[in-house]
Amino acid sequence: xxxxxxxxxxxxxPRDLGLAILAWGAALSVAACFFWILxxxxxxxxxxxxxFLTEAPRRAGREGGISTILVSTLWILAVCLVSAIPxxxxxxxxxxxxxxxxxRLGKLVRLxxxxxxxxxxxxxxxxxxxxxxxxxxxxxxxxxxxxxxACMVLPILIRSIELGLRSIPDDYRLAGAALDLSRTRLIARxxxxxxxxxxxxxxxxxxxxxxxxxxxxxxTSGSVDRMPGSLADSGRALSVHIxxxxxxxxxxxxxxxxxxxxxxxxxxxxxxxxxxxxxxxVSGRMQPLL
Numbered sequence: 001x002x003x004x005x006x007x008x009x010x011x012x013x014p015r016d017l018g019l020a021i022l023a024w025g026a027a028l029s030v031a032a033c034f035f036w037i038l039x040x041x042x043x044x045x046x047x048x049x050x051x052f053l054t055e056a057p058r059r060a061g062r063e064g065g066i067s068t069i070l071v072s073t074l075w076i077l078a079v080c081l082v083s084a085i086p087x088x089x090x091x092x093x094x095x096x097x098x099x100x101x102x103x104r105l106g107k108l109v110r111l112x113x114x115x116x117x118x119x120x121x122x123x124x125x126x127x128x129x130x131x132x133x134x135x136x137x138x139x140x141x142x143x144x145x146x147x148x149x150a151c152m153v154l155p156i157l158i159r160s161i162e163l164g165l166r167s168i169p170d171d172y173r174l175a176g177a178a179l180d181l182s183r184t185r186l187i188a189r190x191x192x193x194x195x196x197x198x199x200x201x202x203x204x205x206x207x208x209x210x211x212x213x214x215x216x217x218x219x220t221s222g223s224v225d226r227m228p229g230s231l232a233d234s235g236r237a238l239s240v241h242i243x244x245x246x247x248x249x250x251x252x253x254x255x256x257x258x259x260x261x262x263x264x265x266x267x268x269x270x271x272x273x274x275x276x277x278x279x280x281x282v283s284g285r286m287q288p289l290l
Contacts, residue, residue: 041264044257052258057225060249061241066259068227072142072235073211075228076221079146080210081203084153088202091154092161093187117155124152125219133220143231145221149213153206160205164198165191200274207270211263214239238263 055065091109099106128148138144168191176186192199214237222234223244236244242259245252 038264041257041261044254044259044261047254047258048262053262056227057241061225061245061252061255062249066238066241066262068225069236069238069241069259070262072221072228073237075142075231075235076146076149076217076237077207077210079143079231080149080153081207083147083150084157084206085203087150088154088157089161089192089199091158092165095158095162096165097183097187097191113155113158116151117159120215121152121213122215124148125216127151128216128220138232140220140222140224140234141232142221142228142235145217145235145237146231148216148220149210152213152216153210156209157202157206160198160202161195164195164201167198168194200277204271204274208267211237211267212239213237214243238266 052065053070054067056068057066058064095106095109125148128144128151132138132144132147133140138147172190172194173186176190181189217237217240221237221240223236223240224234225236225241226233228235238259242256242263245256245259249255
């Protein structure tokens with residue numbers, strides 16, 4: 001029996017065309033904002049050189065480079081990720097696999113995360129100064145700055161991983177139970193690899209926020225531009241260096257633009273590398289790391 005052809009309602013094609021134009025316009029607007037910012041920062045490209053990346057700053061940043069700033073930034077970021085990833089993955093597993101939204105503790109944790117996600121960075125900075133620097137006696141140090149940033153990125157990281165785990169069909173869990181897999185093996189071999197894109201998205205969002213923070217680091221890691229010898233030393237992050245050059249150093253604008261362009265380039269490298277690793281993990285060409 002022949003089926004009657006589907007007839008589109010009048011005005012459907014104009015509406016589809018309008019929706020397509022709206023979607024393309026929104027996407028192009030976002031891309032235009034990025035390239036506009038990148039073009040504005042390009043005025044500092046003339047300052048970037050091998051010496052700029054490998055020499056220590058001199059005369060408050062007017063001369064020299066940003067080698068010590070880069071090292072301090074990477075150390076702070078490493079402390080942040082090493083602290084945040086285990087807590088973030090563990091909390092996301094608890095919320096998605098052990099409570100499933102029904103327990104009071106799970107609801108309390110989600111409410112806490114939602115509140116923390118909206119707390120200004122200056123508040124995290126004051127908390128980090130009072131708790132890590134003073135109460136724990138860590139002082140102005142890379143360790144204090146990294147731990148403070150870990151507190152800031154945890155809400156984004158946990159929520160991203162939780163949503164990724166919840167989006168995995170329950171057929172995966174039922175298949176694991178049918179194969180008599182333990183919960184630990186199911187999580188490590190099935191659920192976490194399947195949620196790898198969500199984990200990468202949460203990490204990238206967290207890294208972006210951590211590397212862009214200034215107020216929180218001024219109160220915790222300090223602004224010393226010397227090469228740090230250990231995690232207990234004070235260190236100046238790229239964002240703090242940009243702020244100092246732009247606001248406190250006369251004739252430091254060009255160096256501030258060059259440092260900002262370096263920061264954006266570093267974020268692009270991290271983003272591209274993370275996406276490449278996630279694609280390889282998902283495609284099965286490498287074993288999951290967890």
